[in-house]
Amino acid sequence: MQKIKKVLIANRGEIALRILRTLKAAGIPGVVMYHRVDRGAPAVREAEETYLIEGETPVAAYLDIENILAACRTTGANAVHPGYGFLAENAPFAKALAEADVIFIGPTADVIELMGDKVSARKFVEARGFPVAPSAIEEDDPATFVERVAKVGFPVLIKPAAGGGGKGMRVVYDGANLAEEVERGRREGERYFADGRLFAERFIENPRHIEVQVFGDQHGNYVHFWERECSIQRRFQKIIEETPSPALSPEQRQEICTAAVGIAEAVGYQGAGTVEFIYAPTGEFYFLEMNTRLQVEHPVTEMVTGYDLVYEQLRVAAGEALNYTQADITQTGHSIECRICAEDADADFAPAIGKLLKVREPVGPGIRVDSGVIEGQDVTTAFDPMLSKLIVYARDRQQCITRTQQALRDYVLLGVTTNTAYLDKILSHSDFISGDVHTGFLAEQADVLKQNLSQDTLDFLLSAAALTDEQLCNAVAEIPELYAAMGHWRN
């Protein structure tokens, strides 16, 4: 890996720390760049070298390509790891780095460009004989788009062609409001992606989201690291991921993974990528999109395969060949990841803010916490609400579920409302336990998943709140003993 001298981590939060750890273990110097709102973050504390960036907003700072190029020049970093989000799937960024002679740890710019656009990716995949869902693409003939959407059949999912992460997606159940919804979707696309082009496809009722981790090197070798099931989503965003998927038979697993590697090979993919599929209850699967980056949920794959995917990314980026074959990559045991988010699941997932007054991470066999926060840190709405990821490994799914639940219960995060109890509740649900879930599961079971407090718990909570209320206890202490003992007496 001589080619990589020093890596700039162009990200923040848990992923910055996670990348830094691999760099440290590999003996490669790493630089953590950060905006001042993140100055107390764990990655910034743990880094040997840091670089302060600025921007109109904190998010803008991390999105500013010039910032990163300047950081590379100043620190002498000759490679950039983009993590996920921000500039991870930005082709101009990859190009700019290449021009500056800095290694982008990810696929080539043209692959990002091809696969980053849902429309072109789909066309490409469809043309090579991989399965895709019935769809309509606006730019084929914008004038007839609404008509063609109606032909795809309801319910139909409309989404920005340039989108990702659920932004601007909407499901339309009948033709009545179709034109209006199309217009709204266009506006959102313009706002989020500066690209109002839309794309519509058949919305499969109760689908599962199954994705495959793929890898390619610069020497024409392609492998997969098996699948991940990510059907537990709230507002189109994943919050629980696991592997292996409880839905797949060994044959289906083989089939879907093989298709994914085929797609990677077809585009000449380099580094870590993910091919996402919609999996229908009837067993068919359709290509959804390809993510040309490391995924948030990559740790579950690491847990069951034993590979450090960030390390593998570095090796590929350094031009080394994969030194293993598909047969070497085995899936052992089971792993679940829970995304710990600052949000109130009982209040429509409203983002929560505040100061983390107490943090105590769970420990125990098979427990891994990839956290981006520490005690004392302020949680704001400047960034995504995800605070950390709890990743749990066990020999089988049942044990993995109970181990995850215990870890969630042991995870103390006070000062900001988080979804740990909600995640625990999901894991207790009989449908989750039996593996009978789909991407609409959380919305469908919303009532069942609400928190409720027993009388007994309530008594303890109110007691704890009263006895730790210093002002209250002081006021109570002011009442002379005699009168407190006499209570509400009237003569």
Add this chain to the structure above:
Amino acid sequence: MQRIRSAIRTQSESYLANKAHNEKVFTAFRERQERARYVRPERELARLARQGKMTGRQRVEMLLDPGTPFLEFSSLAACEDYDGEIPGANVISGIGIVSGREVVIHADDNSMKGGAWYPRSTQKIIRALDIAIENRLPVIHICDSAGGYLEDMAGVFVKGGRVFRNQCILSKMNIPQVAIVCGNCTAGGAYIPGLCDYAIIVRGMGAVFLGGPPLVKAATGEEVTVEALGGADMHTSISGTVDYPVDSEEQGIAMAREIVGQFRQPTKAYHPQATEAPYYDPEELFGILPSDIKVQFDMREVIARIVDGSRFHEYQPAYGKTLVCGYAHIWGYKVGILGNNGVLFNDSSLKAAHFISLCNQNGTPLVFLQNTTGYMIGREYEEKGITKDGAKMLMAQAGSEVPKFTVLTNSSFGAGYYGMCGRAWDPRFLWCWPNAEMGVMGAEQAARTLGDVKLAQLKRANPDVSEEEVAVLRQRVKEKAERETSAYFATSRMWDDGILMPTDTRNALAIALSVAANAPLANPSYGVFRM
């Protein structure tokens, strides 16, 4: 300390008969008290609702720390005056806990005749302030009175001035006062907030002026609104008569609580030890008090139902046995108790004088439990010097520097009422039980004596007076004597600090003991004892 061994059998005929009788007496008291506290004409309540006001009692309840007691004074004051139409004399007063501090509260009861002050009203406020002075208690005034009752201006005017004099004395003694002006404070009433250290006024509700708009118009022809003349904003921003404007009564009360929370906690002259409940059930007092006032009962049975653990250290148990003396604790506070167990003889009087001096010497507050028909009369006792022995008891009792508390449990007649620290002897607090009677002599004896005198007068005027006329006269005299010896007659005039249920006596005494400790104890000194 030894536990008193009760001889009461709760299944005995006399116990059950007493209980049945007393339950009626006590229930009647509770009913009168409930009426005086809560029953008001519909129009008065409608007026308060219209004005968006709480009643005086609701204000007191909100002011108090939740879950703490309130020792109300004279809940039946004026119950036998003004045709019984001015409940509690239109004043609610008592000792309560506000922000952890013991305070005296004076709240005008605005739920009858606009809270107008009658002579008994000012008397009741003055008594509350006397209690504050004697026991160094901060005072919170909740003002909402229509002003002095104009039809009895004379009755309010002269004595009423002492309300304000007492306020000045409190201030001079460095005892803080807070006023919450929730209504009009007119004429003399204006001095209540004016003389307080902290005054709060509710916007659009409270007003303070020496003369209200009608009086101003009559005197000078000036036409002025209530708000402009003495409203919250005028007084808090222009005149500086009042300190804090607030938007509601609730806010005024919260503000007062915050102010009281700044007061220094008092230094106590004495402290309680760990307490225990009485071993014997206080409810048993219902079966111990006799249904006939003339029937004797053992005061130790009463003590056993008031003091901690029913434990009593009896002093001179074999001497002067018609007076029980000894030490006990009430809610942990050590007290010296004197209780009548019959007529006061020479030896019992001497025992009293001795025990009182002992308590003064060792700083122990005194509790007098009265059930007395007076000092023994007759040639033998006069020869033994019953008068000079009684005088020794009076001298010792009057000269006491320790706080004294008196409870009239049954009969309180003749000089025994004096010797056992009657109202005139300035006990810090004096309470009557509902069954108590007091007077120069018992109603029956008074009726007989007075009846004879009146009959002689009648016969001198008309020698042929008929049997019926005699009977009517005797009946009238007897009824008057009975009425005027009753606890209600006394409490109406505030010869006590209220009628108290026997079962409430322990708590009332404990609160009294606690607040009395706010004033330092002086060294004992007496007048001359006739030897």
Add this chain to the structure above:
Amino acid sequence: MKREFVIGSESYDVLLNKALGEYHLDVGDRQLAIQAEEIGSGEYFIYVDGRKQRAFVAVDDENTYIHMEGKAVTIQRIDPFEKIMGGDGADGSGSSLLAPMPGTVISVNCEPGQQVSEGDVLMVIESMKLETTVAAPREGIVEQVNFSAGDTFDQKALLVSLQAEEE
């Protein structure tokens, strides 16, 4: 002393007392004998009527955060007297449109002084990647508009207010 403890949408009035060395908490018509033993920084054993639970507790000005029985609960503490002193919330309800969650203003569709009917869209906001409209809860006149398009706001920020209704 009284407190109002708010958990989610539920509110509980409690009364804490300490007599003879023991704390008692009145909740509704029940009285609990309670005790707290601090066993570490922010870590307690809480006793209720002799039963025990381990709890992690963190406190800020407004809320108490408790982790107990494997979950965290946020309890808002209200001192009834301080609430009265605050004197807020007494004015005509339904006049203030508060942000349900932090977010960004997409568009402002009204201006101060404008007459609006119930259901009229006053503002479009974006929170959690979804657009939400802020509609007039009743007929009235717009009093204040506190944000412009592109502004960000926190939860409970006053977005738009209507003039108080005549009594």
